[in-house]
Amino acid sequence: MIGIYLCDDDEAVRHQIQTALEWKIFLENYDMKVMCSAANARELLDVVESSKRGIYFLDVELKDSEWDGFRLGQELRRRDPHCTLVYITSYGDLAWRTFQYHLEAFDYIVKEPEQIGPSVSQCLEEIYARLLAERQDPAEMFTLRTGEIVRHVPLGDIFLFETSPTPHHLLLHTSNSRIDFLGSLNELEMQLGDRFIRIHRAYLVAADKIKAVDLKHNKLWAGDYECLISRAGKAELRKKMGGSR
Amino acid sequence: MPPLFLSPLIAVLISYGLHAVLDFRILQYFISSFFILAMCTLWVMWAWQMDFWRSFSAVCMAGILQVATSALAQLIFLMFPTDLGVNIAAMVISLFFSAVVAILLSMSCFGSWFRLLLEDQVNLYRITVLLFVLEVSMEVFFLLQRGVQGQYLVAYYILIVVLVIVISGLIVYLAHRFDDSRMLQAQQDIIAQQQFYERHLEDIRQEVRSFRHDYKNLLAGLFQQAGEGKLDALQSTLAELGADFDRHLGEKIQMSVQIGNLQIPQVRSLLLSKLADFGKKDVEWHLEVLYPVKAVGMNMWDFVRCLGILMDNAEEAALETERPWVEIVLLAQSGRLFLQVSNPYISVLDPEKMWNESWSTKGAGRGLGLPGYRHILEGYPNASSYTSWENGVFVQELVVED
Numbered sequence: 001m002i003g004i005y006l007c008d009d010d011e012a013v014r015h016q017i018q019t020a021l022e023w024k025i026f027l028e029n030y031d032m033k034v035m036c037s038a039a040n041a042r043e044l045l046d047v048v049e050s051s052k053r054g055i056y057f058l059d060v061e062l063k064d065s066e067w068d069g070f071r072l073g074q075e076l077r078r079r080d081p082h083c084t085l086v087y088i089t090s091y092g093d094l095a096w097r098t099f100q101y102h103l104e105a106f107d108y109i110v111k112e113p114e115q116i117g118p119s120v121s122q123c124l125e126e127i128y129a130r131l132l133a134e135r136q137d138p139a140e141m142f143t144l145r146t147g148e149i150v151r152h153v154p155l156g157d158i159f160l161f162e163t164s165p166t167p168h169h170l171l172l173h174t175s176n177s178r179i180d181f182l183g184s185l186n187e188l189e190m191q192l193g194d195r196f197i198r199i200h201r202a203y204l205v206a207a208d209k210i211k212a213v214d215l216k217h218n219k220l221w222a223g224d225y226e227c228l229i230s231r232a233g234k235a236e237l238r239k240k241m242g243g244s245r
Numbered sequence: 246m247p248p249l250f251l252s253p254l255i256a257v258l259i260s261y262g263l264h265a266v267l268d269f270r271i272l273q274y275f276i277s278s279f280f281i282l283a284m285c286t287l288w289v290m291w292a293w294q295m296d297f298w299r300s301f302s303a304v305c306m307a308g309i310l311q312v313a314t315s316a317l318a319q320l321i322f323l324m325f326p327t328d329l330g331v332n333i334a335a336m337v338i339s340l341f342f343s344a345v346v347a348i349l350l351s352m353s354c355f356g357s358w359f360r361l362l363l364e365d366q367v368n369l370y371r372i373t374v375l376l377f378v379l380e381v382s383m384e385v386f387f388l389l390q391r392g393v394q395g396q397y398l399v400a401y402y403i404l405i406v407v408l409v410i411v412i413s414g415l416i417v418y419l420a421h422r423f424d425d426s427r428m429l430q431a432q433q434d435i436i437a438q439q440q441f442y443e444r445h446l447e448d449i450r451q452e453v454r455s456f457r458h459d460y461k462n463l464l465a466g467l468f469q470q471a472g473e474g475k476l477d478a479l480q481s482t483l484a485e486l487g488a489d490f491d492r493h494l495g496e497k498i499q500m501s502v503q504i505g506n507l508q509i510p511q512v513r514s515l516l517l518s519k520l521a522d523f524g525k526k527d528v529e530w531h532l533e534v535l536y537p538v539k540a541v542g543m544n545m546w547d548f549v550r551c552l553g554i555l556m557d558n559a560e561e562a563a564l565e566t567e568r569p570w571v572e573i574v575l576l577a578q579s580g581r582l583f584l585q586v587s588n589p590y591i592s593v594l595d596p597e598k599m600w601n602e603s604w605s606t607k608g609a610g611r612g613l614g615l616p617g618y619r620h621i622l623e624g625y626p627n628a629s630s631y632t633s634w635e636n637g638v639f640v641q642e643l644v645v646e647d
Contacts, residue, residue, distance in 0.1 A: 177633035
């Protein structure tokens with residue numbers, strides 16, 4: 001049973017949305033229920049303790065000095081990390097990229113009188129499809145935090161970790177990204193186990209991404225990235241590769 | 246660093262060594278001068294953390310001034326011959342005149358003009374060469390004192406001092422010119438931004454006028470429809486009113502709000518001038534600044550330079566595509582600031598090369614490029630960067646903690 005929560009200071013809008021939702025739920029027989037229709041942020045937050053994958057329809061322009069749409073979304077994301085956030089806006093132009101990226105907001109709906117019903121319906125359908133897809137086993141992820149943003153990188157995509165010129169920072173390389181974050185190679189080595197080999201004080205390389213090794217010149221290629229091998233690194237390589245290379 | 250401390254010893258040893266080995270006094274003088282210049286340059290690089298060219302320029306200037314000091318000392322010797330051991334007297338008088346010259350220089354703010362001149366990145370090499378040539382010339386000129394006949398010596402020394410004063414004047418003049426051109430450039434930037442902003446406001450003004458006109462007509466129609474009881478027509482007209490507003494005015498007002506949230510003058514300046522540039526080159530842009538940006542946890546100019554580099558790169562890559570666009574998102578939260586710049590790209594990206602290309606490929610006025618960006622960030626452990634390139638979209642992110 002997935003809970004749906006509404007928060008908008010306009011009662012007419014809440015009523016419209018709730019009606020549309022309940023109709024859609026009934027029609028498609030979703031395992032969802034509208035739990036709360038709050039007029040302000042505080043009312044909503046009182047009800048939500050730590051929900052499981054709730055769906056939240058939030059007004060972007062909440063007239064509350066402490067909670068605006070974005071901050072409310074942040075707080076909900078904190079309490080219910082896997083929730084779905086949908087924003088309701090009267091103008092159709094919100095800072096959408098900011099919401100999408102920093103809150104992982106799912107979608108937004110414009111408060112046009114004719115449009116609300118169908119938009120909400122369509123939105124719920126898409127949410128349902130996504131929830132179904134999520135049920136399957138997610139790929140193994142490497143998680144790193146940069147401030148409030150938590151990034152998940154599929155472990156299978158990572159080529160290597162290396163030390164960054166900035167003190168206490170590391171660089172993570174995949175085939176299409178380069179991430180600089182706070183971390184220590186020693187900790188990562190322990191955390192990640194056998195899939196990664198510490199070939200040098202400054203390099204932690206994915207075992208399955210090693211393309212070529214040049215032992216004479218102490219070099220190794222993980223994908224297109226060239227790395228150095230230290231003496232201890234060579235021993236690690238031999239141990240983990242089982243002498244087959 | 247330890248070798249640096251030993252270097253005076255090395256320099257002395259080298260001079261004595263040369264003394265013993267070479268007979269050519271002039272050659273010996275040149276070689277030991279060269280070593281002293283090199284040694285002083287290294288000291289300056291270490292003490293003031295400056296790069297090689299600037300340190301060398303400073304040392305050459307110091308050398309020129311030192312020639313004047315020596316000339317003054319020699320002049321005093323001539324005019325008031327003394328019985329004290331020549332070397333001791335020489336040291337004392339040289340020190341005295343060095344102090345006098347130093348005080349004169351600081352009183353006339355020569356130092357700040359000189360430092361200003363060294364900020365001219367474009368002409369730095371030329372200035373260094375000029376100073377080096379002047380230094381060598383003055384030293385040689387001073388050496389020639391051995392050839393001057395007794396009664397002309399006073400005039401000769403005075404000439405040297407005058408020459409050095411003229412050279413200092415030249416340096417200050419060059420610094421003035423550089424300062425003026427910088428101010429001019431800054432003013433032109435401000436003008437460009439103001440024009441951009443003005444055009445933006447003018448657009449809004451035009452829209453408001455035409456909207457007011459349409460609005461009145463629409464309202465008249467609505468009044469009539471309501472009177473005739475045509476509810477459906479009424480509803481659709483009302484909907485159209487809302488959509489129209491958003492399409493024209495709404496978006497523009499929204500953009501003013503976003504720009505208005507940039508409360509750091511330098512950041513706002515840079516962004517406005519880059520956006521103006523985008524407009525000129527037909528690059529679509531999208532700016533989001535949800536919360537007011539008031540401060541950044543790093544040196545303001547470093548941040549502005551990073552922002553500039555990212556936007557320049559985004560523009561360059563986007564222009565290669567059919568429909569160029571650049572998206573800039575700034576989010577200020579308590580404790581940190583997020584910056585995200587995205588653009589489409591078509592060429593194949595080589596990650597290693599992208600970050601390691603030499604600085605000069607971008608050209609003199611163009612900026613430092615991505616390697617420069619990385620270099621700036623190396624000095625900030627509280628800043629993290631994220632780069633990704635997939636599905637034809639290149640994204641650069643920067644997070645700076647307070």
